[in-house]
Amino acid sequence: MFAAVDLGSNSFRLHIGEPAGGRMHIVRTARDPIRLAAGLDQDNMLTEAAMKSAVRSLEGFRAILDEYTLDAVRVVATNTLRVARNAEQLLPQLERAIGYPVEVISGEEEGRLIYMGVARAIDRLEERRLVIDIGGGSTEVIAAIGPEINLVESFGIGTHPQTAAFFADGRITPQRFDAAVTEARARFEDAADLYKAQGWDAAYGSSGTMRAIAEVLSKNSIGDGSMSQASLHALRDILLELGHVDAFNMPGIKKERVPVMVGGLTVLIGVMQELGVQQLTAINAGLRLGVLSDLELRANRRDRRDAAIRACMRRFGVDSQRALRTSHIASTLYEKLEPLDARHHYLCWSAMLHEAGLSISMTGAHKHGAYIVEHADLPGFTTREQRLMSTLVLGQKGNLRKIREALDDTDVARAVLALRMAVVFMHARADNDIGGVKARMKSRFDTLRIELELPAELLDRHPTLGPWLAKEEGAWNEVGIPFHVRIA
Numbered sequence: 439m440f441a442a443v444d445l446g447s448n449s450f451r452l453h454i455g456e457p458a459g460g461r462m463h464i465v466r467t468a469r470d471p472i473r474l475a476a477g478l479d480q481d482n483m484l485t486e487a488a489m490k491s492a493v494r495s496l497e498g499f500r501a502i503l504d505e506y507t508l509d510a511v512r513v514v515a516t517n518t519l520r521v522a523r524n525a526e527q528l529l530p531q532l533e534r535a536i537g538y539p540v541e542v543i544s545g546e547e548e549g550r551l552i553y554m555g556v557a558r559a560i561d562r563l564e565e566r567r568l569v570i571d572i573g574g575g576s577t578e579v580i581a582a583i584g585p586e587i588n589l590v591e592s593f594g595i596g597t598h599p600q601t602a603a604f605f606a607d608g609r610i611t612p613q614r615f616d617a618a619v620t621e622a623r624a625r626f627e628d629a630a631d632l633y634k635a636q637g638w639d640a641a642y643g644s645s646g647t648m649r650a651i652a653e654v655l656s657k658n659s660i661g662d663g664s665m666s667q668a669s670l671h672a673l674r675d676i677l678l679e680l681g682h683v684d685a686f687n688m689p690g691i692k693k694e695r696v697p698v699m700v701g702g703l704t705v706l707i708g709v710m711q712e713l714g715v716q717q718l719t720a721i722n723a724g725l726r727l728g729v730l731s732d733l734e735l736r737a738n739r740r741d742r743r744d745a746a747i748r749a750c751m752r753r754f755g756v757d758s759q760r761a762l763r764t765s766h767i768a769s770t771l772y773e774k775l776e777p778l779d780a781r782h783h784y785l786c787w788s789a790m791l792h793e794a795g796l797s798i799s800m801t802g803a804h805k806h807g808a809y810i811v812e813h814a815d816l817p818g819f820t821t822r823e824q825r826l827m828s829t830l831v832l833g834q835k836g837n838l839r840k841i842r843e844a845l846d847d848t849d850v851a852r853a854v855l856a857l858r859m860a861v862v863f864m865h866a867r868a869d870n871d872i873g874g875v876k877a878r879m880k881s882r883f884d885t886l887r888i889e890l891e892l893p894a895e896l897l898d899r900h901p902t903l904g905p906w907l908a909k910e911e912g913a914w915n916e917v918g919i920p921f922h923v924r925i926a
Contacts, residue, residue, distance in 0.1 A: 768853075
């Protein structure tokens with residue numbers, strides 16, 4: 439059983455799901471409409487009140503999670519925490535409140551997870567489809583065939599900024615509505631031809647706002663009752679005739695959701711016009727189902743992050759055989775260091791990409807590689823995960839001052855040591871000869887100490903290993919971590 443928590447710009451939501459018979463059965467849901475995006479001030483700083491509200495919400499979610507025996511929980515945050523300048527201040531509070539790491543995912547990763555949820559719900563493998571998800575702070579548009587994504591983009595426009603910019607006082611006028619639609623069209627204009635070139639057999643709307651609009655159209659027989667451009671314009675005409683969000687009182691939507699619907703409607707009309715979409719189908723699937731599906735894949739050892747690493751290796755011409763050998767050595771040494779935390783996967787992935795920077799420069803490969811790993815679009819990885827791997831790649835050689843703060847985490851220090859030693863053994867061509875190597879990293883009186891034990895014959899067989907180890911001793915000692923080599 440898995441749990442997905444979505445920290446959206448409009449609402450925080452929770453799904454608990456249990457896979458059975460090839461489907462994900464949702465056994466519990468929860469929603470808290472905290473309107474986090476409304477807590478951003480003009481400088482993109484979250485107010486104290488907004489942050490306290492977010493923490494209280496996750497404390498409530500934790501009480502729900504504690505009722506179940508869960509195999510894995512994943513908490514993802516979207517646009518508001520991507521843009522909030524004080525998000526780093528809030529994240530530790532949120533993690534303490536819910537008891538799990540909070541991952542701020544990129545817009546593109548959000549789009550991929552949304553599509554995983556949609557694809558899970560639609561059992562038509564050959565269908566060419568377009569998926570649009572209008573959230574509180576951003577809109578994700580995905581073009582795909584069956585399970586395979588061809589194009590995914592995240593656009594910085596959502597229900598909250600549209601409502602705040604054009605309908606803050608609740609009044610709805612033709613001038614305001616048309617200006618809001620024009621603003622939306624401008625956001626999608628540059629990408630329109632790319633999506634049109636993909637083509638689609640069907641188009642879907644996957645967000646709560648989409649479903650709310652679909653409910654209003656259907657229950658009130660507006661237009662033809664479907665999410666066609668004609669029906670959306672008929673809804674627009676009703677809103678203009680009423681003139682104010684408070685005057686809208688139709689079945690299908692709660693009063694407090696009407697301003698969100700109005701902002702979302704302007705985005706929806708804009709994106710459909712710009713991309714040439716005549717009709718959409720609202721679907722009750724998206725980000726949370728995608729997160730649950732991703733957790734299930736990981737549990738079944740089909741982690742899509744592995745595919746992302748392989749794709750990055752191909753893109754930057756990484757020698758796969760050298761990468762695999764380095765990864766194997768680093769993994770072996772890391773286990774000998776007896777880590778307390780589970781950083782093993784990140785070390786292996788970092789080792790696979792440690793030479794990605796060679797495509798740019800030989801001498802500065804570790805620096806270029808670190809930049810690539812941190813900023814590349816790696817499906818399945820969070821910003822925090824890529825930052826950790828970037829640190830390991832940067833620390834693979836040279837001085838350790840550049841990652842000194844990261845070494846305060848002893849398991850990061852162990853991972854850095856394992857990767858550096860793997861690189862050393864590769865350089866000295868001793869990578870197939872490390873069976874007798876013993877490595878220890880001890881902490882005494884809050885000070886780390888490294889002890890490396892090597893068989894004497896290893897140095898005899900690989901004469902350049904000695905100078906490499908001398909450099910390592912100097913590098914570690916320079917950052918206050920004693921490094922001792924013992925020859926057995």
